[in-house]
Amino acid sequence: MNNLEIRGNEFVIDGEPLRIISGAIHYFRVVPEYWRDRLQKLKACGFNTVETYVAWNMHEPHQGKFVFTGMADLVSFIEIAGEIGLHVIVRPSAYICAEWEFGGLPSWLLKDPSMKLRCHYKPFLDHVDAYYDVLLPKLTPLQSVYGGPIIAMQIENEYGSYGNDKLYLQYLKEAMISRDVQVPLFTSDGPGDFMLQGGMIPDVLETVNFGSRVTEAFAKLAEYQPNKPYMCMEFWNGWFDHWGKLHHTRDAADAAQVFEEMLQANASVNFYMFHGGTNFGFYNGANCGEDGYAPTTTSYDYDSAISESGELTDKFYAFREVLAKHMELPELELPEPIETRSYGQVQLTAQISLFDALSQLSQPVQRTVPETMEQLGQDYGFILYTTQVTGPRAASDLIIQEVRDRALIFMNGEYQGVIDRMHNVQPLKIVIPAEGAKLQILVENLGRINYGPFMNDPKGITEGVRLGNQFLYDWTIHTLPLDNVEQLIFASEQFNMQDIQGRQETSTFYKGTFDVDQTADTFLEFEGWTKGVAYINGHNLGRYWEIGPQKTLYIPAPFLKVGRNEIILFELHGCKDPRVSLLNHAILG
Numbered sequence: 001m002n003n004l005e006i007r008g009n010e011f012v013i014d015g016e017p018l019r020i021i022s023g024a025i026h027y028f029r030v031v032p033e034y035w036r037d038r039l040q041k042l043k044a045c046g047f048n049t050v051e052t053y054v055a056w057n058m059h060e061p062h063q064g065k066f067v068f069t070g071m072a073d074l075v076s077f078i079e080i081a082g083e084i085g086l087h088v089i090v091r092p093s094a095y096i097c098a099e100w101e102f103g104g105l106p107s108w109l110l111k112d113p114s115m116k117l118r119c120h121y122k123p124f125l126d127h128v129d130a131y132y133d134v135l136l137p138k139l140t141p142l143q144s145v146y147g148g149p150i151i152a153m154q155i156e157n158e159y160g161s162y163g164n165d166k167l168y169l170q171y172l173k174e175a176m177i178s179r180d181v182q183v184p185l186f187t188s189d190g191p192g193d194f195m196l197q198g199g200m201i202p203d204v205l206e207t208v209n210f211g212s213r214v215t216e217a218f219a220k221l222a223e224y225q226p227n228k229p230y231m232c233m234e235f236w237n238g239w240f241d242h243w244g245k246l247h248h249t250r251d252a253a254d255a256a257q258v259f260e261e262m263l264q265a266n267a268s269v270n271f272y273m274f275h276g277g278t279n280f281g282f283y284n285g286a287n288c289g290e291d292g293y294a295p296t297t298t299s300y301d302y303d304s305a306i307s308e309s310g311e312l313t314d315k316f317y318a319f320r321e322v323l324a325k326h327m328e329l330p331e332l333e334l335p336e337p338i339e340t341r342s343y344g345q346v347q348l349t350a351q352i353s354l355f356d357a358l359s360q361l362s363q364p365v366q367r368t369v370p371e372t373m374e375q376l377g378q379d380y381g382f383i384l385y386t387t388q389v390t391g392p393r394a395a396s397d398l399i400i401q402e403v404r405d406r407a408l409i410f411m412n413g414e415y416q417g418v419i420d421r422m423h424n425v426q427p428l429k430i431v432i433p434a435e436g437a438k439l440q441i442l443v444e445n446l447g448r449i450n451y452g453p454f455m456n457d458p459k460g461i462t463e464g465v466r467l468g469n470q471f472l473y474d475w476t477i478h479t480l481p482l483d484n485v486e487q488l489i490f491a492s493e494q495f496n497m498q499d500i501q502g503r504q505e506t507s508t509f510y511k512g513t514f515d516v517d518q519t520a521d522t523f524l525e526f527e528g529w530t531k532g533v534a535y536i537n538g539h540n541l542g543r544y545w546e547i548g549p550q551k552t553l554y555i556p557a558p559f560l561k562v563g564r565n566e567i568i569l570f571e572l573h574g575c576k577d578p579r580v581s582l583l584n585h586a587i588l589g
Contacts, residue, residue, distance in 0.1 A: 189208060271305065409439075523583045524536070535568040
């Protein structure tokens with residue numbers, strides 16, 4: 001039956017002590033065709049358990065409309081893990097953090113401007129209940145009590161770092177139990193006083209998250225929870241990247257030494273991450289702290305044991321070597337390697353400007369004041385605000401209250417500059433001619449905040465737009481989720497290379513094709529491009545940006561097809577040369 005129990009300071013499964021050696025792999029960051037490969041590699045490293053969050057916004061992207069297919073096929077992921085012989089820890093709490101868009105919460109929650117997140121607020125709990133009514137019946141048959149691989153579930157994630165509402169935590173606990181969750185429940189928090197005080201509730205196992213200082217972390221846990229198993233639910237053996245910052249790495253020997261210290265302490269551990277994967281599309285999250293707003297890159301490689309594209313790293317072998325000192329491991333058996341290929345350069349031979357493509361992408365709405373994406377039923381992507389301004393006006397300060405997150409300003413179709421939340425770049429001086437001017441503001445949602453006190457993060461223009469002290473009214477708004485770019489009809493299938501001199505400053509779609517005789521993993525490089533979004537055969541690969549650190553986007557082989565393949569780039573600022581390269585390796589910084 002494989003039923004997990006907690007007896008004193010041990011985990012016990014069917015009467016035998018179990019040390020949980022787990023690794024995090026998020027099904028929603030890996031194409032389904034590669035789930036088995038990644039799970040087999042986890043097992044080959046000597047691990048006995050896989051852990052995954054559950055991303056609510058993947059499963060209920062629009063209120064009441066649920067998705068559990070493709071990359072959202074959570075049940076298949078768990079079943080494959082069980083077939084391979086792995087236990088599964090599932091973290092289905094409504095909030096997951098995970099450097100994932102809005103911490104996994106669906107954007108439509110913010111359509112209600114009075115919404116209170118992660119507390120005992122009935123409208124929020126009603127949405128959680130409706131989600132659990134659909135989600136949990138898919139998970140409960142997979143519990144160990146019914147012969148499945150799931151041995152434990154989490155009720156909330158690092159809640160003590162956010163709040164102290166014990167009624168809320170108790171509600172979530174009862175919501176799970178009432179829906180037939182029978183496996184042990186747990187919470188996870190940082191090993192600090194206020195975090196443990198805020199995040200723990202009676203009769204629920206507390207676990208701790210950290211990357212070092214093992215003895216100190218477990219000693220603090222024991223103060224609050226004596227005579228229970230030590231479990232590090234997130235061993236941060238690598239780290240994630242923000243745009244414009246350095247790429248994070250951690251020495252394999254250093255991470256392996258911390259793992260050794262945990263084993264010596266008779267602790268169980270979950271590696272966060274064992275395999276990071278990719279924030280495909282617009283699913284990257286963001287942080288907001290002392291350094292301001294900081295969006296996460298498309299790559300979630302995490303410098304972990306398995307790279308973003310599934311290759312074994314030095315950490316894989318270092319962790320296996322440590323584990324072999326404490327238990328007998330079978331001979332290393334790995335699945336067939338996944339091929340990577342360089343397909344060379346691809347010329348993008350067609351283009352159409354955003355303004356010429358608007359009628360193909362969106363139907364406008366009229367509003368007195370700018371409204372947010374959420375108010376207009378939009379989740380991700382871009383939003384365009386247009387108004388007519390009377391003239392003449394001398395140089396005036398254009399001020400957006402408040403931009404979320406990066407606005408490109410155009411006047412009569414001519415680029416004027418950027419107003420940027422990341423760098424707090426405000427205001428922008430503009431001059432209005434005597435005949436007046438059309439003012440257009442293209443706002444990019446760079447990712448909702450996934451952690452901390454500023455998670456209520458609606459996108460677009462949240463208050464209003466001013467010229468000097470005068471608010472501007474009467475707006476035409478185009479929502480641009482850019483989930484239909486493969487349907488674009490390009491103005492010309494060819495353009496003259498001489499038409500492009502340096503960088504253009506009008507946001508433009510570019511299209512090119514290339515042929516392959518055999519599909520393989522590859523990496524899209526953007527030398528000479530500025531910032532934008534890339535698509536391959538209709539799959540949104542994510543964002544690219546010249547500020548780095550990430551310089552390539554990962555294309556898994558299942559996104560390609562034998563024969564002709566189509567690349568579309570939505571480039572915000574223009575390029576030096578409309579071509580890209582397909583490499584056989586990643587460049588992450």
